[in-house]
Amino acid sequence: MLKKGITLVLSLAVILSVYLYSYQNQSILSEADLEVIDSVETAIVIPEPTVLYGMVVDSFQIAENSVKRNESISDILLAYNVSHQVIFQLANKAKNIFDVRKIAPNKKYTIIYQDIDSLPSAKALVYEPNPEEYVVFNLRDSISVHMEKRPIEIQEKSLSGVITSSLYNEIIRNGGTPELVDLVADMYGWQIDFTKIYPGDKFKILYTERTIEGQSVGIEEIIGAELIHYNSPFLSIAFDQGDGTDYFDEEGKSLRKAFLRYPVKFTRISSRYTKKRFHPVQKRYKAHLGTDYAAATGTPIYAAGDGVITKAAYEKYNGKNVKIRHNGTYSTQYLHMSRIASGIKSGSKVKQGQLIGYVGSTGLASGPHLCYRFWKNGQQVDALKVDLPSSEPIMEDFMTTYNRYRDFVRSQLDLIEYPEETKEVLLAGVK
Numbered sequence: 386m387l388k389k390g391i392t393l394v395l396s397l398a399v400i401l402s403v404y405l406y407s408y409q410n411q412s413i414l415s416e417a418d419l420e421v422i423d424s425v426e427t428a429i430v431i432p433e434p435t436v437l438y439g440m441v442v443d444s445f446q447i448a449e450n451s452v453k454r455n456e457s458i459s460d461i462l463l464a465y466n467v468s469h470q471v472i473f474q475l476a477n478k479a480k481n482i483f484d485v486r487k488i489a490p491n492k493k494y495t496i497i498y499q500d501i502d503s504l505p506s507a508k509a510l511v512y513e514p515n516p517e518e519y520v521v522f523n524l525r526d527s528i529s530v531h532m533e534k535r536p537i538e539i540q541e542k543s544l545s546g547v548i549t550s551s552l553y554n555e556i557i558r559n560g561g562t563p564e565l566v567d568l569v570a571d572m573y574g575w576q577i578d579f580t581k582i583y584p585g586d587k588f589k590i591l592y593t594e595r596t597i598e599g600q601s602v603g604i605e606e607i608i609g610a611e612l613i614h615y616n617s618p619f620l621s622i623a624f625d626q627g628d629g630t631d632y633f634d635e636e637g638k639s640l641r642k643a644f645l646r647y648p649v650k651f652t653r654i655s656s657r658y659t660k661k662r663f664h665p666v667q668k669r670y671k672a673h674l675g676t677d678y679a680a681a682t683g684t685p686i687y688a689a690g691d692g693v694i695t696k697a698a699y700e701k702y703n704g705k706n707v708k709i710r711h712n713g714t715y716s717t718q719y720l721h722m723s724r725i726a727s728g729i730k731s732g733s734k735v736k737q738g739q740l741i742g743y744v745g746s747t748g749l750a751s752g753p754h755l756c757y758r759f760w761k762n763g764q765q766v767d768a769l770k771v772d773l774p775s776s777e778p779i780m781e782d783f784m785t786t787y788n789r790y791r792d793f794v795r796s797q798l799d800l801i802e803y804p805e806e807t808k809e810v811l812l813a814g815v816k
């Protein structure tokens with residue numbers, strides 16, 4: 386009844402406003418005008434049902450929220466007057482679909498509810514563990530739980546810019562994400578140290594992005610890029626020779642340099658990287674963020690890759706140790722040395738395979754070993770598990786295909802224009 390009443394009022398309002406408009410324009414309503422009014426009325430009478438998470442929700446109320454710290458599914462549902470018994474049944478039904486204990490702070494959830502005797506009563510809870518998936522806890526007729534996936538679309542995108550302050554700022558300013566910055570910095574990590582500023586350097590990036598309902602949820606991959614560094618072009622083309630995508634230059638050489646698999650000749654790995662282990666000396670559980678290679682005292686230790694020494698010193702726990710910065714992304718560190726090799730001091734350059742010290746047990750160590758630590762973007766990662774870049778060039782068999790593909794990607798890159806202010810920056814003589 387109420388809906389019909391509203392419809393009538395709206396229809397009258399439409400007729401009145403059209404009439405007033407016509408009056409002002411010194412004309413009278415024609416047959417055609419009346420037809421228009423009629424169709425407007427029809428459009429209002431039949432409302433489209435509101436569908437949310439696959440449910441028609443017109444007769445329900447909706448509350449959107451995010452999970453608070455230490456909040457459980459029970460806490461959320463109890464506030465909407467769902468009984469403990471029903472919550473228990475829901476959790477049971479969810480078992481093979483979604484572990485209800487895994488709901489995490491700050492994740493979005495939606496309650497679809499009705500007020501019954503002025504108390505909110507949940508009809509469904511929808512929890513979104515990530516932008517792609519959502520779990521529907523249905524309480525409408527029978528209790529059921531199911532998980533849905535939203536379709537992901539892959540969109541090709543491009544971005545360009547001129548560095549005035551940093552690569553980060555320039556990519557963000559032109560609509561890129563921190564994730565894209567990381568990928569670009571990692572890709573060019575062996576050529577250019579982006580922690581330094583190179584005003585006037587230019588870049589073009591062709592990439593694909595994953596989107597859900599128009600919203601970006603991450604970078605799929607970089608297809609190709611061109612960086613102009615001190616007026617020299619650095620082309621990067623993504624290509625898969627059968628062992629995963631890697632980045633190659635104009636001539637098909639890998640953009641990356643490999644690390645030595647092991648920096649020392651060892652007898653056995655005595656301890657692996659772990660977030661939790663029983664420390665043999667301290668007799669307590671603590672993280673071990675390195676790989677221990679057991680070897681006799683005096684065994685030579687070699688630099689895992691080219692770089693600059695950032696530390697060559699004695700420290701209480703690490704003993705005599707050396708740290709090498711390989712590029713903007715990677716650093717390695719070598720602990721418990723009996724002796725640091727001569728000439729190895731902070732600031733000196735080293736080549737891959739160069740002798741930097743000798744195995745020992747200085748600092749906190751139970752026996753002679755090398756504790757090898759691997760840093761990526763300032764974080765300690767497992768040297769045995771880190772996805773180390775391959776440095777193999779394009780193989781003979783793939784060369785023709787690669788060249789053709791490279792030319793295609795480059796033609797696409799050529800189509801990308803630099804932002805307008807590029808010209809101003811260059812004219813201003815930044816470079």
Ligand SMILES: [Zn+2]
Nearest residue numbers: 675676677756
């Ligand atoms: Zn260790």
